[in-house]
Amino acid sequence: MTSEICSRYPSISDLREKAKNRLPQFAFEYLDGGCNEDVSIIRNTAEIREVQLQPRYLRNFGESDTQTKVLGMEFDAPFGISPVGLQGLMWPNSPEILAKAAQKHNVPFILSSVTTMGIERASELTEGKAWFQLYNPVDDAVRNDIIDRAEAAGCPVLVLLCDVPTFGYRPRDIRNGLALPPKMSLKNILQILGKPAWAYNTLKYGQPTFETLKPYTPEGLNLKQLGQFMDRTFSGKLNAEKIKPIRDKWKGKLVLKGVASEQDTKDAIDLGFDGIIVSNHGGRQLDAAQSTINSLREMTKYGDQIEIMIDSGLRSGPDIARAMASGAKFTFMGRSFMYGAAALGNKGGDHTISMVKTQFKQVMDQLCCGRVEDLPNHLIK
């Protein structure tokens, strides 16, 4: 992190403000918004910030170590990058920027099925360390082919998404005419003209497309037809019958993302998942949802049977420490890293990871907590 960038953007909210200035409104709102009345997105961050930690100053303490083990792998910090769809729409080349930064800092990068970089490229940039998030395809042959490609690319972890049985109701995206994929209305085009850096980079890197899905997408579809194709191709509604063949076929670690209830946690254990990500999709699907930090509390008792990770609403090193102290094995953030890439382009991934890691280490040093796994000892119950 160069000192100039460090002093101008020392927090995720600084990066968010900068991103807001650089992106066309429809792209920023797609990234930033929740669903319905934004209750869930606000609740996630508000409730995680109610968690309080207690320092132990008089202990003989040297320095903290942020190394963390999850799913049998060692990482340099207990946080990684959540899968985000359509990243190239928000900032051109952003999945490449974030994958490279994750690799440099030895933290996990999860590639979305519906983002603008393909599995093979993600694997190349991360030396085979990228995790892959799967939206369950309707067609078994497509599902098997994607799994084969993830395996051939060396992905260590397949992350199956369970929290999109239907698309979230997002008023901003409806107002902006933004569907999956986006519509280029006159209003959107005028917004683009006001954001020259975004327009220049979009021209440079070309129109974003769903790279991983290209082999299954008929050629020559217009944007509307492509949207209909996506609806036909994926079935977000999961059950044991759909999950079993995935578990049988995938030899690596299997993680269920979007878990928000104790019963689904128990089912995930029975179905042979290695881990879950307690997540409500960053408050984008169910506005009446419980915050993920509160969902987590009901699930930590299963921590010896399945590795429990969390995302949604974390925006800082202290938030990561709060989640880890509350019993999470690992954390992820979605928007925070995208704000960083959108704000600072090629330097954004590196800066955001360094900054969050610095913030997290400061909390551990301040608590006089030497090891990440000891954070629960500092939780005020």
Ligand SMILES: Cc1cc2nc3c(=O)[nH]c(=O)nc-3n(C[C@H](O)[C@H](O)[C@H](O)COP(=O)(O)O)c2cc1C
């Ligand atoms: C713009 C956007 C697109 C997303 N797309 C996906 C996706 O394609 N697959 C997925 O599993 N989760 C997706 N998510 C959810 C994230 O993986 C993650 O759960 C969420 O961003 C965490 O909340 P946070 O943004 O508050 O950190 C998306 C989130 C955002 C903000």
